[in-house]
Every structure is written in C-alpha cells, then in structure tokens.
Amino acid sequence: MGLNLDEINRSFNIETTEYVVRKDPKTILPEAGKRNILITAALPYVNNVPHLGNIIGCVLSADVFARYCNLRGHQTFYVGGTDEYGTATETKALQEGCTPRELCDKYHTIHKGIYEWFGIDFTHFGRTTTDHQTEICQDMFLKLHKNGFTSTQSVDQLFCNKCDKFLADRFVTGTCPMCSYDDARGDQCDGCGKLINAVELIDAKCHMCKSAPEVKQSTHIFLSLDKLQEKTNSFLKVEMERPSSRWSANAVGITNAWMKLGLDPRCITRDLKWGTPVPLEGFEKKVFYVWFDAPIGYLSITKCVLGDDWTKWWKNPENVELYNFVGKDNVAFHAVMFPCSQLGANDNYTVVNNLCATEYLNYEETKFSKSRGTGIFGDAAQGTGIPADIWRFYLLYMRPESQDTAFSWDDFVLKVNSELLNNLGNFINRALSFVATSFGGVIPDMELNEADAEILSEINKECQKWDEQFDGVHLKDAVKTILNVSRLGNQYMQAQTPWVLVKGDDKAKKRAGTIIGVAANIAYHLAVILYPVMPTTSATIRDQCGLSKLPFFTPFPKRYLKPGHHIGKPSPLFQRLDSAQIEQFKLKFGGSQDSQNAVPKATEKKKQQKKQAPTKPKKGEDNPKMASTAAFGELEQGAKIISQLLAQNLKKFDQAKALFTRNQLQKLEEENRQLILDAKTLQHQLVELETAAAKKTKEQKKGKGGGAVSAPQDDVIDVGRLDMRVGRIIKCENHPNADSLYVEQIDVGEDAPRTVVSGLVRHVPLDQMQNRLVVVLCNLKPAKMRGVESRAMVMCASSPEKVEIMEVAPDSKPGTPVVCPPYIHRPDEQLNPKKKIWETVAEDLKVSADGFAEWKGQPLLVGNATKMTAPTLRGVHVK
Numbered sequence: 001m002g003l004n005l006d007e008i009n010r011s012f013n014i015e016t017t018e019y020v021v022r023k024d025p026k027t028i029l030p031e032a033g034k035r036n037i038l039i040t041a042a043l044p045y046v047n048n049v050p051h052l053g054n055i056i057g058c059v060l061s062a063d064v065f066a067r068y069c070n071l072r073g074h075q076t077f078y079v080g081g082t083d084e085y086g087t088a089t090e091t092k093a094l095q096e097g098c099t100p101r102e103l104c105d106k107y108h109t110i111h112k113g114i115y116e117w118f119g120i121d122f123t124h125f126g127r128t129t130t131d132h133q134t135e136i137c138q139d140m141f142l143k144l145h146k147n148g149f150t151s152t153q154s155v156d157q158l159f160c161n162k163c164d165k166f167l168a169d170r171f172v173t174g175t176c177p178m179c180s181y182d183d184a185r186g187d188q189c190d191g192c193g194k195l196i197n198a199v200e201l202i203d204a205k206c207h208m209c210k211s212a213p214e215v216k217q218s219t220h221i222f223l224s225l226d227k228l229q230e231k232t233n234s235f236l237k238v239e240m241e242r243p244s245s246r247w248s249a250n251a252v253g254i255t256n257a258w259m260k261l262g263l264d265p266r267c268i269t270r271d272l273k274w275g276t277p278v279p280l281e282g283f284e285k286k287v288f289y290v291w292f293d294a295p296i297g298y299l300s301i302t303k304c305v306l307g308d309d310w311t312k313w314w315k316n317p318e319n320v321e322l323y324n325f326v327g328k329d330n331v332a333f334h335a336v337m338f339p340c341s342q343l344g345a346n347d348n349y350t351v352v353n354n355l356c357a358t359e360y361l362n363y364e365e366t367k368f369s370k371s372r373g374t375g376i377f378g379d380a381a382q383g384t385g386i387p388a389d390i391w392r393f394y395l396l397y398m399r400p401e402s403q404d405t406a407f408s409w410d411d412f413v414l415k416v417n418s419e420l421l422n423n424l425g426n427f428i429n430r431a432l433s434f435v436a437t438s439f440g441g442v443i444p445d446m447e448l449n450e451a452d453a454e455i456l457s458e459i460n461k462e463c464q465k466w467d468e469q470f471d472g473v474h475l476k477d478a479v480k481t482i483l484n485v486s487r488l489g490n491q492y493m494q495a496q497t498p499w500v501l502v503k504g505d506d507k508a509k510k511r512a513g514t515i516i517g518v519a520a521n522i523a524y525h526l527a528v529i530l531y532p533v534m535p536t537t538s539a540t541i542r543d544q545c546g547l548s549k550l551p552f553f554t555p556f557p558k559r560y561l562k563p564g565h566h567i568g569k570p571s572p573l574f575q576r577l578d579s580a581q582i583e584q585f586k587l588k589f590g591g592s593q594d595s596q597n598a599v600p601k602a603t604e605k606k607k608q609q610k611k612q613a614p615t616k617p618k619k620g621e622d623n624p625k626m627a628s629t630a631a632f633g634e635l636e637q638g639a640k641i642i643s644q645l646l647a648q649n650l651k652k653f654d655q656a657k658a659l660f661t662r663n664q665l666q667k668l669e670e671e672n673r674q675l676i677l678d679a680k681t682l683q684h685q686l687v688e689l690e691t692a693a694a695k696k697t698k699e700q701k702k703g704k705g706g707g708a709v710s711a712p713q714d715d716v717i718d719v720g721r722l723d724m725r726v727g728r729i730i731k732c733e734n735h736p737n738a739d740s741l742y743v744e745q746i747d748v749g750e751d752a753p754r755t756v757v758s759g760l761v762r763h764v765p766l767d768q769m770q771n772r773l774v775v776v777l778c779n780l781k782p783a784k785m786r787g788v789e790s791r792a793m794v795m796c797a798s799s800p801e802k803v804e805i806m807e808v809a810p811d812s813k814p815g816t817p818v819v820c821p822p823y824i825h826r827p828d829e830q831l832n833p834k835k836k837i838w839e840t841v842a843e844d845l846k847v848s849a850d851g852f853a854e855w856k857g858q859p860l861l862v863g864n865a866t867k868m869t870a871p872t873l874r875g876v877h878v879k
Contacts, residue, residue, distance in 0.1 A: 004453075005448065005449075005450060005453050008448060008452075008453040008456055008457065009448055009453075011456075011460075011556045011558070012448065012456060012521075012556070012557070012558060012559050013558075013559050014556075014558050014559075016551050016558050016560055018073075018551065018552045019549040019550060019551050019552070020070055020071060020549075020550045020551070020552060025077075025123045025124055025305050025306075026305060026306060028075065028076070028077050028123060029075075029306070029309060029312050029313075030075055030312055030313065030316060030319050030320055031075050032319075034073070034074060034075045035069075035072075035074040035075070035321065036074070036075045036313075036316075036319055036320045036321065037066075037069045037074045037075065037076045037077070037320075037321050037323065038077050038079075038313050038314075038320050038321065038322045038323070038350065039062050039065060039066050039069070039076065039077065039078040039079065039323045039325065040062070040078075040079045040080070040298045040322070040323070040324050040325065041058040041059040041061075041062035041063075041078075041079075041080045041122075041325050041326075042057070042058040042324075042325065042326040042327065042330045042334075043080070043081050043082060043083035043128065043294055043295075043297050043298075044058075044059075044082060044083060044111065045082075045083050045086075045088055045089075046082040046083060046084045046089060046103070046104050046107040046108055046111070046127070047088050047089055047091075047092035047103065047107060048092075048107070049107075049110060049111075049114070049377045049378055049379055050111065050114060050377065050378045051363075051368040051375055051376065051377045051378065052361060052363070052368070052375070052376050052377075052378075052381065052391070052395060052407055053327075053360060053361035053362070053363075053368055053375075054327075054378075055114075055115075055118060055378060055395065056358065056361055056395040056396070056398075056399055056400070057325075057326070057327035057358045057360075057361070058325045058326055058327060058330075058358075059080055059115055059118075059120050059325075060118065060120065060392060060395060060396070061325045061356065061358065061396075061399065061475060062078060062080070062323075062325035063078070063119070063120045063121055063122075064392075064396060064475055064532045064533060065323065065325070065356075065470070065473060065475070065532075066078040066121065066123075067121065067531060067532035067535065068470040068471075068532040071528070071531060071532065071550075071552060071553045072467075072552070072553055073552050076123070077123050077302070077313055078121070078122050078123045079122065079123065079124060079126075079298050079301050079302055080115070080120070080122045080124075080125045080126075080301075081124075081125055081126035081127050081128065081297055081301045082104070082107065082108045082111050082126075082127045082128070083128055083290065083294045083297060084100075084104040084108070084127050084128050084129045085128055085129065085274055085275040085276060085287070085288075085290055085293055085294075086270075086272070086274070086275060086289075086290035086293075087168040087169075087170055087171075087270070087272060087290075088170075088290075089103060089104065089274055090168070090171075090272065090273075090274050091170050091171070094207075094208065100274040101129070104127065104129055108127050110379070112125055114378035114379060114382070115378075117378075117382050117388055118378070118381075118388050118391065118392065119388050119389070119392065119535050119536060121535070123305070124301060124302070124304065124305045125301075126297070126300070126301030126304050126305075127297075127301070128293065128294060128296075128297040128300065128301075130300055130301075130304060132300040132301075132303040132304055133276060133293075133296065133297060133300035134276050134277070135300075136296055136299050136300050136303065137276045137288060137292075137293055137296045137300075138276065138277075138278075138279040140296060140341060140342075140345045140347070141268075141278070141279065141288070141292075142279060143344075143345035143346065143347055144223065144341060144344045144345050145280070147344060147345070147346060148224075148227075149223060149224045149227055149228060149344040150221055150222065150223060150224060150268075151221070151222045151224055151265060152219050152220065152221055152222070153219070153220060153222055153265075153267075154217045154218065154219045154220075155217065155218060155220060155267075156199050156215055156216075156217060156218075157198075157199070157215070157216060157217070157218045157271065158172055158186070158198050158199060158204060158213040158214070158215060158216075159213055159214055159215070159216040159218075160206040160208075160209065160211060160213045161211070161213070161214065162206065162209045162211040163206055163208055163209055163211075165271060165273070165285075166216070166218050166271030167186070167198070167206060167207075167213055167271075168186075168270065168271070168272060169185070169186035169187035169198045170185060170186060170187060170207070171186065171206065171207045171208060172185070172186030172198045172201060172204050172205070172206065172207060172213065173185055173186070173201075173204070173205050173207050174186075174201030174202055174203050174204035174205055175201065175202035175203050176189040176191055176192060176196065176201070176202075177196070177200050177201065177202055178192055178196075178739055179191045179192035180202075184196060184201060186198030186201060186204070192762075199215050218271055219282075219283075220267045220268075220269045220270075220286070221267070221268055221269045221278065221280070221283065221286075222265040222266060222267050222268065223265065223266050223268045223292065223340065223341065223344075224265050224344075225263035225264060225265060225266055225336070225337075225340050226262070226263050226264055226265060227344075228263070228340040228343060228344045229259065229262065229263045229340075231343050231344075232336065232339050232340050232343055233259045235339065235343060235351060236255060236259070236335065236339065239352070239353050239354075240252050240255070245353075245354065246323065246353075246354035246355075246356060246472065246473050247354060247355050247356075248355065248356050248357045248358075248401070248473070249402065249810070249811055250328050250331065250357050250359060250402075250810060251328075251331050251335060251355040251356070251357040253728065253771075254328065254331040254332060254335070254357075254771045255331065255332075255335040255336065255355075257728050257730035257747055257771060258332055258335070258336050258730065258771075259336070260730060260747060260753070261730040261731050261745055261747075261753060263336070263340075266337070267289060268288055268289050268291075268292040269283065269286045269287065269288060269289060270286065270287055270288070270289050271285065271286055272286075272287050273287070274287070275287025275288055275289075275290070275293065276288045276293050291333055291337055292337070292341065294333075295333060295334065295337075295338040295341075298314075299314050302314060313350065314349060314350050315347065315348045315349055315350065316348075316350055317348065317349070317350045317351060320350045321353050321354065322350050322351065322352050322353050322354065323353070323354045323356060323473075324352050324354070324355050324356065325356050325357075326355070326356070326357050326358075327357065327358055327360070328357045328358065328359055328360070328771075329767075330357070331355065331357050331771075332771070334352055334355055335352065335355055338352075339351050339352060354473070356473045358399065358400050358401060359400035359401070359402070359403055359404045359405070359810060360400060360404045361395070361398065361399075361400050361404070361405055361406065361407060362404060362405070362406040362407070363375035363376070363406065363407050363589070364406060364407065364408055364409070364590075365406065365872075373589070373590075374589065374590065375407070375589055376407070376589050380589070384585060386577075387536070388536065389534040389535070389536045389537045390416060390420070390574070392533060392534055393415075393416075393420060393479070393533060393534055394407075394412050394415055394416065395407075396475055396476060396479045396533055397415055397419075397476065397479050397480070398411075398476075399475055399476040401474070401475070401476050402810055402811060403809070403810040404810075409582055409585060409586050412577075412582075413577045413579070413582055416574070416577050417576055417577060419483050420573075420574045421574045421575075421576055423483055423486050423487055423490065424482075424483060424486040424526070424530075424573070424574075425572060425573040425574040426490065427486045427487075427489040427490045427493070427519075427522075427523065427526075428486070428523045428526065428541055428544075428573060429570055429571075429572055429573065430490075430493060430519075431489070431493065431516065431519035431520050431522070431523045432520060432523060432544055432545065432567060432570035433570045434498060434499070434516045434519070435516055435517075435520050435567050435570075436567065436569070436570050438498075438502050438512070438516070439513065439516065441566055441567050442564060442565070442566055442567075443517050443520060443561045443562060443563050443564065443565040443567065444510075444513030444514070444516065444517050444563060445510070445513055445514070445517070445563045446513065446514045446517040446518060446559070446563065447510070447514050448514065448518070449514075451492075451495075451496060452514060452515070452518050455488060455489075455492040455518070455522075456518070456556070456557055458488055459485055459488055459489075459522060459525070459556075459557050460555050460556045460557070462481055462484050462485050462488065463481075463485065463525075463529060463553075463555035463556070463557070464555045465481050466478050466481040466482065466485075466529055466555075467553070467555060469481060470532070478532075478533075479533055482526070482529055482530055482533065485522075485525075485526055485529065486526055489519060489522045489523070489526070492515075492518075492519065492522075493515070493519055496515045498511075498512040498515040498516050498519075499512075501515070517561070517563065520545065520561050520567065521557055521558070521559055521560055521561050522557055523541060523545065524541070524542065524545045524547065524557075524560045524561055525557035525558075525560070526541065527539075527541035527542045527545065528550065528551060528553055529553065531550060537573060538550070540573060541573070543568050544567065544568045544569065544570050544571070545560075545561055545567050545568065546561070546565060546566050546567040546568045547560060547561060547565070717835070717837050717840045717841065718823045718841065718855075719820045719823050719841050719844075719845070719855040719856075719860075720819075720820065720823040720824045720825050720826050720827070721826060721827055721828050721831070721837055721841070722777060722779065722827060722831075722838070722841060723777065723778040723779035723817075723827035723828070724775055724776065724777050724778070724795065724817065724818035724860070725748045725749060725775070725776055725778055725814075725815055725816060725817055725818065726748075726749075726773060726774075726775060726776075726808055726812045726813060726814055726815065726816040726818070726862060726863075727746040727747060727748040727749075727754075727773070727774050727775070727776040727792075727794075727814055727815075728746065728747045728771065728772070728773050728774070728814045729744050729745070729746050729769055729770065729771065729772050729774060730745050730746070730747050730753060730771065731744065731745040731753075731770070732744045732745075732766060732769035732770055733766075734761070734766070735757065735785075735786060735788060736787075736788075737786040737787050737788075738785070738786040739761065740759055740761045740762060741757055741758065741759055741761060741785060741786065742757070742758050742759075742760055742761055742766070742769060743755065743756075743757055743788055744756045744757075744758065744769065744794070746774065746776055746792065746794075747814040747815075748776055748778055748792065748814055748815055749813070749814045749815015749816070750815070754776070754778070754791045754792050755788065755789060755790065755791055756776065756790050756791065756792045756793065756794060757785040757786075757788050757790035758790075758793070758794045760794070760796070760803065760805070762803075763796075763802065763803040763804070764803075764805060772805070773807070773808050773810065773812055773814075774794050774795070774805055774806070774808075775794070775795040775806050775808060775818055775853075775862075775868050776792045776793065776794055776795065777792060777793040777795060777838075778791075778792045778827075779827055779828055779829065779830050779831050780792065780793055780830075780831055780838065781830055781831065781833055795853075795868075795878055795879075796878070796879055797847045797853075797870035797871075797873040797876050797877075797878055797879075798873075798876055798877055798878070798879040799873055799876045802872075802873060804870050804871050804872065804873050806853055806868045806869065806870055806878065807868065807869050807870070807871060808862050808866065808868050808869075809862065809866045812862050812863070812866070816862055816863045817863065818860050818861065818862050818868060819860070819861055819863075819864050820854075820855050820858050820859070820860050820861065821858065821861065821864065822858070823855070823858070841855070842877065842878075842879065844856045845877060845878040845879075846875070846876065846877055846878060847870045847873055847874055847875060847876050847877075847878060848874070848875075849874055849875060850874075851869045851870050851871075851872075851873075851874060852867045852868070852869055853867070853868045853869070853870070853878050
C-alpha cells in the first residue's frame with residue numbers, strides 16, 4: 001500500500017518522556033530559542049454578566065489558543081481581566097445603590113467565577129482599577145504629551161452646580177426636542193429613538209439630584225491620531241502582510257477602512273471621578289476616557305503578576321509575538337487607537353502582531369438580551385447542568401470566524417448527540433472497554449501490519465492539519481479535525497472486527513490484541529489533541545487510560561500506553577441530551593422572564609417531592625391540609641408547564657404547516673419564473689441582435705463615405721444598467737441639519753470614499769452603521785440633501801413598518817460589482833433622471849421568499865458568485 005511499515009513502527013514505538021508541566025505565573029518570562037506568545041482577551045465591562053457570544057468572542061477563543069501554545073511547548077502568557085472605569089460603571093452603581101468600587105468588586109467576582117466554570121485558564125485574571133494601571137497609563141500619556149501628540153479643545157457640556165460636576169450624557173434627562181417625550185436621556189430618546197446632543201434637551205435635569213444644569217464649556221485633551229497615522233499605518237501594513245500573519249479577514253478590512261478614511265484627533269478625557277486621573281496641571285478634575293485607558297489594562301495586569309519584569313513581555317517587540325483576541329466591535333481600538341498610543345509614546349512597546357477578531361454569535365434568530373430574558377448568559381449556562389466542556393465544544397464548533405453565526409438548541413442537541421456521543425465518546429469507550437473486558441485492563445502486545453500502519457499514517461496527516469489550523473487560529477476547523485480523527489478510529493475498529501478475532505485461535509487473539517492496543521493509544525492521542533477544546537474531558541480520558549500526564553503534542557500517535565500497562569476504569573464520557581429538557585430550556589431562555597422563572601421552580605418542586613417522605617397527622621391532631629387541597633397547587637403548576645409545552649408544540653406544528661405550504665408555493669412560483677425568464681431571455685437576445693445589426697449597418701454606411709455616426713443609444717431598460725457595488729461604511733455620523741438622516745463615508749473601491757446621505761436613523765442605530773458592508777447604487781445623479789451632496793444610495797429591503805440594509809458575504813471586497821445574469825452588466829456612467837431608468841427597474845427589484853434580492857425572478861449576484869440578502873424581510877421591494 002506504499003507504506004513503510006518499519007518507519008511506522010519506529011515512529012509508533014518512540015519513547016514519550018516530555019510532558020506539560022504547570023508553571024508558577026511569576027516564573028513565565030520570554031526565553032531565548034523559544035516562541036514567546038503573549039495573548040490577551042478583550043477586557044469586558046464590569047457592569048454586566050457575559051453571554052455566550054461574549055465568551056466565544058474573546059476569552060474562550062484566547063484560552064483555547066493559549067492551551068494549544070502550551071501543548072506545543074511555547075512560552076505562553078495569557079492576560080485577561082475586567083474593564084472597570086468609566087461612565088457605564090458610575091451609572092450601574094447608581095442603579096444598584098452602591099459605590100463604583102463596590103460594584104466593581106461584585107461584578108469582577110461574577111466574571112471570574114463564570115470564566116473559572118468555563119475552564120478559562122488565564123495566566124492571570126486581573127482588573128483595571130489598580131495603582132499599576134494609574135502608573136502605566138499616566139506614564140504613556142506623559143510621553144505622548146512630551147512628544148507633541150496631544151492638543152486641547154473646548155466643548156459645550158452640561159454642568160450641575162448642585163453636584164458640582166460636568167454631567168456625562170447618561171447622567172442627563174429631559175424633554176426630547178424632536179418628539180417631546182418627557183424622559184429622554186442625554187444620548188438618545190427612548191420615545192422616538194433618535195440620538196440627542198445633551199445640550200439640546202428641553203428642561204434638562206441632572207439624573208442624580210434632579211436640578212437644572214447649565215451649559216458650560218469644558219476643556220479636554222485630544223490625542224493627535226492624525227499625526228500618528230503614517231507611522232502606525234506603516235507598522236500595521238508590515239504586520240498584516242507578512243506570510244505568518246494571523247490577522248482575521250474582518251480585522252484587516254476594518255483597519256484598512258479606518259486608515260483609508262484618515263484619522264482625526266480624538267478626545268481622551270472625561271469629566272468624571274471614576275477613572276485614571278489626568279496628571280496635567282489644569283486637568284485635576286478629569287480622568288482618562290475608557291478607550292484610551294482600558295487597553296493599558298493588559299500591561300498593568302501583567303505587572304500585578306511579574307512586578308518590574310512586566311516589561312520583558314510588553315517592551316520586547318523583537319522576541320515576543322502578541323495575539324489580541326477580540327470581537328469585531330473592538331477591532332478599531334486594538335488596531336488603531338492603542339497602537340497609535342504605543343508608537344507615539346516611543347518607548348519600545350510590544351505592539352499587536354496578530355489581531356484575531358470574531359463576528360457576532362446570536363441566539364436562535366435574535367440577539368442576546370439580559371433585560372428580555374433572551375439567550376444564555378454565563379451564570380445561566382452553569383445552571384442548566386450541562387457540563388462546561390459541552391458548551392466549549394459547541395461554541396467552538398459554531399465559532400463565528402468569517403460571518404455571524406447563531407446558537408441553536410436543535411443544532412446543539414444534534415451536534416452533541418452525533419459528534420460527541422456517537423462519534424468521539426463511542427470510539428474511546430469501545431476501545432478502552434475492550435481492553436478492560438477482553439484483556440483484563442492490561443494493554444496487550446502489539447505487532448503492527450499494514451492496516452495498522454495505514455490508520456496511524458492517516459491520523460498523522462489529520463494531526464499535521466490540526467497543528468496548522470491551530471497555529472493559524474482557525475479554531476473551528478481544528479475542532480472538526482479532532483472529530484475526523486475519532487471517526488477514523490471508529491472506522492478502523494469496525495473494519496478490523498476485534499470482537500470476532502478475540503474468539504478465534506491464538507493467532508486471531510494476538511491480532512485482536514494488536515488492534516485494541518493501537519485503538520487504545522489512538523484514544524490517548526485524542527485526549528492530547530482534545531485538550532485545548534475540552535480540557536476536563538481530556539483529563540477524564542487520560543485517567544481512564546491510566547496515564548494522567550499530558551504529553552507535548554506530536555502529530556504521530558505514539559505508543560503512549562505500552563504492553564503491560566494497566567488502564568483505569570472506562571465509563572461513558574457523555575450523556576445523551578434529553579429532548580424534553582431541551583424544550584424546557586427553549587422556554588426558559590426564549591425571551592419571557594415568566595418562563596425563565598416557571599421552569600426552575602417546577603423542577604425544584606419536583607426534587608423536593610422526591611426528597612420528602614409522605615407523613616400522616618398525629619393522632620388527635622386535625623389534618624392541616626386535605627390531600628386534594630395539597631395537590632391542587634402542584635397540579636396547577638404542572639398544568640402551567642403542560643400548557644407552555646403544548647403552546648410551543650402547536651406553534652411548531654403551525655410553523656411546519658406554513659413551511660410545507662410555502663415550499664409548495666415556491667415550486668409553482670419557480671416554474672412560473674422560469675417560463676417568464678425564458679421569454680425575457682429570448683426578448684433580450686432579440687434586442688441585442690437588432691442593436692448589433694443596426695450598428696453594423698451604420699458602420700457600413702460610414703465606410704461608404706457617409707459622415708460620422710454617433711454610437712447607438714441603449715434604450716433597453718433593465719437591471720444591467722445599474723452600477724451597484726459592494727461598499728464598506730468607514731464612517732457614519734448624524735446629518736448636521738437633519739435628525740432623520742445619516743451622512744456616511746463609503747469605500748466603493750475608488751481612490752476616495754463617497755459621501756452618501758441616507759434616511760436610516762429610525763431603522764439602524766448609529767453604532768451598527770460603522771464598519772459594515774453594504775450594497776451601493778453608484779450611478780444616480782448626485783443630489784443635495786439638506787446641504788450635503790449625496791453621491792450614491794444604500795440598498796435596503798423596505799416595508800411600511802421596517803427597513804433593513806441588504807447584506808453580503810463578510811469576505812466581499814469594496815468595489816465588487818453586483819450583477820444579474822443573464823442581463824448584461826453595462827452600467828450607465830450616470831442614470832438619466834428624465835428617462836426614469838432607476839424608477840422603472842425598481843418596480844421589479846424585490847426580496848424573494850428565501851430572502852435573496854432578485855430582479856424579475858433572477859438573483860442579484862455579488863461578483864457573479866454570492867447572493868445579497870435581507871436579514872428578515874421577505875417579499876418586499878429593494879429600495
């Protein structure tokens with residue numbers, strides 16, 4: 001079979017002597033001759049409880065990569081913690097009636113407990129409210145100030161004389177100047193949803209003392225990002241383009257978009273008390289803004305462990321590789337703001353080499369929301385009774401690496417029961433149970449043949465791929481490779497049938513021993529490659545193998561368990577998820593606070609009933625409660641749960657019925673569309689032939705001595721005349737003269753961004769407009785909208801109640817054309833408004849029942865490859 005059996009035998013029989021040893025964090029320093037890996041996970045705000053999306057977005061992804069680095073023998077330092085300064089903390093402390101310090105202590109403990117339960121193994125998990133934070137933050141600022149990269153500017157703010165302080169936007173309430181809602185906040189009105197400048201509020205009141213503030217000017221410090229752009233851009237370009245770069249695609253796109261637009265000076269101070277003090281005369285009552293302060297937390301948390309040796313990691317760019325793990329909303333801070341500060345300070349800082357950003361993880365078909373009870377938060381995951389390793393596995397299996405993904409209970413059950421239970425768990429339990437039952441728990445002698453060499457060779461290939469995937473931070477692919485290894489193990493046992501051979505003669509029994517010995521060693525090898533993803537399960541497998549040590553990774557599955565080795569006691573690794581329990585979880589986390597509370601109470605009641613033995617009243621005593629009365633409350637509670645489950649199942653039935661009807665209707669519509677398309681295609685071809693013939697006739701006339709003939713005018717109006725392209729919004733702001741309009745700067749693949757004005761204020765929050773991909777119609781005639789010229793239009797799905805921006809694949813490049821075969825893409829330089837070309841085409845530009853943009857039944861394709869889609873709207877026009 002082309003395999004070198006002697007070579008396979010040598011590789012399999014190599015002695016394994018090196019094992020991973022847990023180190024004292026204070027001793028983990030960069031070493032010469034090793035890869036020194038410094039890893040950070042974005043510091044979460046301390047005023048909330050992290051949900052599953054937060055967890056996979058940074059701390060879990062970073063943990064898995066750090067465990068992999070330790071498994072490869074790299075010198076690894078993994079930093080995490082809570083971001084504790086700023087307005088959000090002060091506001092939450094007021095809501096909870098405590099001091100900011102008390103609030104931080106409370107939520108730091110909550111975060112730490114959740115991460116510990118999830119098995120997040122930080123080298124150190126710290127916080128930003130320390131003396132080290134103040135020291136390093138002020139030192140970096142003073143170096144920036146000395147180097148000429150700061151400036152001052154006065155801005156209008158509301159000042160409360162009674163509280164004797166300037167008020168942050170969240171600390172002001174009043175009447176909305178647009179809709180007259182009388183409890184609008186200083187940043188946004190909950191009545192009409194519009195963004196507000198706090199100084200524009202009518203009858204503004206201080207949120208704390210209710211007195212009327214006055215407008216005063218406050219002088220703030222700005223960081224001169226414009227002066228630092230060239231130096232930072234040059235550094236980042238080298239890092240992003242080197243062959244060993246580990247920058248995720250979205251991190252590269254967002255960073256390039258910011259740099260292409262150009263950087264402006266940015267305010268780095270705030271009129272607050274809770275923050276790092278500004279060490280400059282005249283600014284004694286101000287603190288640093290959280291975006292400037294927070295990333296410095298990585299450095300100060302390191303110093304909390306290493307003391308003055310912190311600089312060996314953070315001021316050692318020649319010998320340290322820095323990996324930042326963040327969500328996509330944090331890219332700009334780690335790729336632009338913080339590197340500008342570090343490079344501007346000119347103090348030999350270790351600056352980001354690899355920026356690993358995820359997209360968003362949603363919950364089912366919506367977003368996580370603590371207030372609405374939607375989705376699973378870290379504390380609630382623990383309360384389900386499902387082990388942390390199961391959550392880790394599924395979150396990594398669904399890791400949103402190139403596009404947004406969603407947690408789905410049905411898919412969760414499917415993946416756990418099929419991949420973990422029937423694949424991974426089944427193989428390991430079969431292999432070790434066979435050793436226990438047929439060989440007395442002792443690894444038998446092994447004499448490899450070509451079938452064994454083939455399986456070991458295949459696993460070696462898969463593990464080389466696993467190593468490349470982990471090293472490249474393709475964690476999702478690495479999880480699937482682990483499952484491929486266990487799948488190969490199952491196929492090997494199935495093909496070799498040791499359960500038949502063990503009942504045969506001595507030769508057959510010896511062969512069965514070899515098969516089971518090889519399978520047991522593959523099981524142990526699986527424990528090694530599973531360690532970064534499911535560390536507790538890995539430890540359990542190693543215990544069952546009777547060898548709890550964790551060896552350094554090598555791609556070839558060695559003979560870890562030698563002949564004569566006694567294994568531990570095998571037992572199933574995973575339990576099948578119960579469908580009835582999952583239905584309860586769907587109710588509990590589906591968005592109703594009542595359902596969240598009802599299910600646990602009922603479950604708890606049931607547990608208490610099991611624990612308590614029935615008692616009879618003593619003689620002479622009245623029965624305190626008749627049996628029927630006692631049972632009534634329990635029956636009522638049970639009826640409520642049954643009603644909830646019945647309602648949910650009826651809803652599922654209705655959904656299935658609607659789906660069947662829709663599918664049948666789609667089939668009929670598809671047949672009708674095809675007939676229409678055939679007719680349109682023929683019509684289009686005839687027009688093209690007639691146009692070509694007319695052009696040829698005119699050219700012939702010209703050749704016979706006729707005068708110059710103008711080029712034929714394209715009078716056919718179809719979607720091919722639209723110049724639609726992918727664009728990336730690199731900056732979006734409120735229109736200076738219109739509350740309902742945004743002004744966007746959109747990169748459409750040209751030398752400079754286009755200015756676009758869109759009426760999306762009521763439909764899309766400002767923060768969701770930043771750095772997002774859109775489809776833009778580029779050949780409309782420019783038009784001034786309230787004093788700002790708009791040079792394009794953002795394509796949206798539109799209904800009377802709702803407007804959604806059309807979406808494209810996350811790896812789409814700005815400037816990529818959107819076409820609609822078979823209609824020829826021949827965009828006009830500028831659409832003639834008098835000929836109503838856009839208006840005519842727009843009549844048939846719609847969102848299909850599947851959510852795809854189409855024109856007369858034909859899908860619009862980005863780069864002639866992928867479809868543009870609407871998030872939720874169906875059967876509406878694209879405008």
